[in-house]
Amino acid sequence: MTVDSRAANAYLIARGADLTYVARMADIGERARLKVLRESGPGLFLDSEGVNGEILLPRHETTGDVKLGEAVEVFLYCDSEDRPIATMRKPLAMPGEFATLRCVNVTPIGSFLDWGLAKDLLVPFREQLNRLDVGKSYAVYVYVDEKSGRIVASRRITRFLKKERPDYEVGQEVDLRIFGKTDLGYKAIINGEYAGVLFANEVFQDLQSGEQTVGYITGLRADGKVDLSLYKPGQAKIDDLEARIEEELDARGGYWELCDASPAEVIYAELGVSKKAFKRATGALFRKRRITIGKDGIRQVK
Numbered sequence: 081m082t083v084d085s086r087a088a089n090a091y092l093i094a095r096g097a098d099l100t101y102v103a104r105m106a107d108i109g110e111r112a113r114l115k116v117l118r119e120s121g122p123g124l125f126l127d128s129e130g131v132n133g134e135i136l137l138p139r140h141e142t143t144g145d146v147k148l149g150e151a152v153e154v155f156l157y158c159d160s161e162d163r164p165i166a167t168m169r170k171p172l173a174m175p176g177e178f179a180t181l182r183c184v185n186v187t188p189i190g191s192f193l194d195w196g197l198a199k200d201l202l203v204p205f206r207e208q209l210n211r212l213d214v215g216k217s218y219a220v221y222v223y224v225d226e227k228s229g230r231i232v233a234s235r236r237i238t239r240f241l242k243k244e245r246p247d248y249e250v251g252q253e254v255d256l257r258i259f260g261k262t263d264l265g266y267k268a269i270i271n272g273e274y275a276g277v278l279f280a281n282e283v284f285q286d287l288q289s290g291e292q293t294v295g296y297i298t299g300l301r302a303d304g305k306v307d308l309s310l311y312k313p314g315q316a317k318i319d320d321l322e323a324r325i326e327e328e329l330d331a332r333g334g335y336w337e338l339c340d341a342s343p344a345e346v347i348y349a350e351l352g353v354s355k356k357a358f359k360r361a362t363g364a365l366f367r368k369r370r371i372t373i374g375k376d377g378i379r380q381v382k
Contacts, residue, residue, distance in 0.1 A: 108158060109175035109224040109231050115152045119210070126154065126166055141167040141198065157231050160199060172196040173222045175231055178257060178272050180219055180238075180290030183212045193220065197251055207234035209260075219259035219269065219290040235259075237267075238275055245304040246274045248297045251312065256295040258287045268308060269297065273304065276306035283310065285349030311354060321353060321361040326370065326380070334380040341375060 114135065123138040124146060137146075137154060146152055146168075154166035172195045173179030181193035184200055187214035191212040192200035203212065204218065212218060214234075220233040221240040234240070237259045248254070248270075256276070260267035265280040266287050278287070278295065287293075297305030330335055338347065340362070344355040351358060362378055365371045372379045 106365075108156050108164060110227055111153060111174075113153050115151045116146060116148050119148060126152070127337055128156075128164070135164050135166050137166040137168070137350070138198075141165075141169060143168045155197075157197065157199070158229070159297050162228075162230065165351065167197060169197060171201075173220075175222050175224050176236070178219060178221050178259075178269055179233075180217050180257065181233065182217045183214050186201075186212060186214060192193070193218070195222070195233075201231065201233050203233045203235060207232065207236055209235045217288070217290045219257055237269065239277045240268065242273050243304070246270070246306060247299070248300060248306065250299065252297045254295055255296060256292075256293050256308065258289055258291045260289070263288075270295075270306060270308070272296075274306060276308040278308045278310065281344065282354055284345055286356065313356065321351070321357060322365055324351065325361055325365065329380040331377070334382070335377060336379075337377040339373060339375065339377045 106371075114128060115125045116124050116137075117134060118125050120221075123136055123140075124142070125134040126137055128135050135154075136149075136154070140165055142152075152168060154168055155171060156164060156166055156217050157171075159165040172181060175245075179195070181195055181201065183191050183203075184194045185192040190202050190204040191208065192202055195201040199220070218235060219237060220235055221237055222231065222233050223240070224230070225232050254270050255272070256268040256270060257272075258266050258268050258278075258293065262277075263280070265283060266278040268274045268278055269277050293310065295308045295310055296312045297306060298309045301307070325336075338350055338358075340359055347353065347355050347358045362371065362373060365378075370381055372381060
């Protein structure tokens with residue numbers, strides 16, 4: 081579908097038009113309401129009112145009772161022989177969206193992902209950064225390939241992200257989807273639009289490709305790059321970290337070997353917070369003269 085036809089479609093829908101009458105503008109990778117023309121052995125044939133002609137809606141792709149002359153909402157894609165086909169089922173991801181999908185097969189033409197439809201979604205080898213493993217889930221971008229007309233997925237995420245400087249604010253909460261790992265840390269998709277980095281020295285858990293989590297904007301660079309954190313700037317993950325430390329000191333008889341020199345992963349394992357947050361809390365307790373800080377640990381002031 082061309083940009084003009086997409087705009088016309090959106091305009092008609094906004095004006096309250098029934099999608100039945102704009103179905104001729106629907107194409108592979110889109111949802112539309114199409115009228116049932118006739119029934120045969122394989123299933124129901126729908127009127128696309130366009131270049132796709134009659135489109136088969138297989139019996140196993142229907143949900144509920146469908147009658148002749150009725151308009152049904154379907155998703156259009158291609159079958160194993162690249163013929164247009166309809167389904168009343170909803171894919172796990174639509175073209176134009178990022179998603180986390182599980183690899184179910186690896187073949188000589190590429191890897192296939194489960195996206196909730198009878199025909200699995202192909203990730204061509206040219207769209208893979210490295211070999212996909214069956215059973216593992218990956219962050220991908222789903223799109224319609226202009227040359228083949230097929231719906232495919234890509235692991236080359238950055239190609240589909242916005243490049244201009246984002247209009248975010250430091251401290252803003254955002255949705256993240258992990259899509260890669262480098263020496264610096266984890267690469268994440270921000271709100272399905274931009275790329276950002278969670279620095280390795282501030283991440284104290286193993287994040288997997290495709291994993292979704294909440295994060296925070298910690299920096300916006302002049303080159304458009306975005307710095308991220310799993311913790312809100314200026315706050316520990318646990319609101320009353322100072323109280324937790326004092327409770328732990330009480331339970332340990334007033335001494336705890338945890339200190340500024342402790343490895344970040346040890347601090348995270350004990351308290352579930354970053355080393356920066358721990359140092360901020362112990363510094364506050366020191367200034368309040370509630371603890372002393374030594375090279376071998378912290379001690380409670382009685």
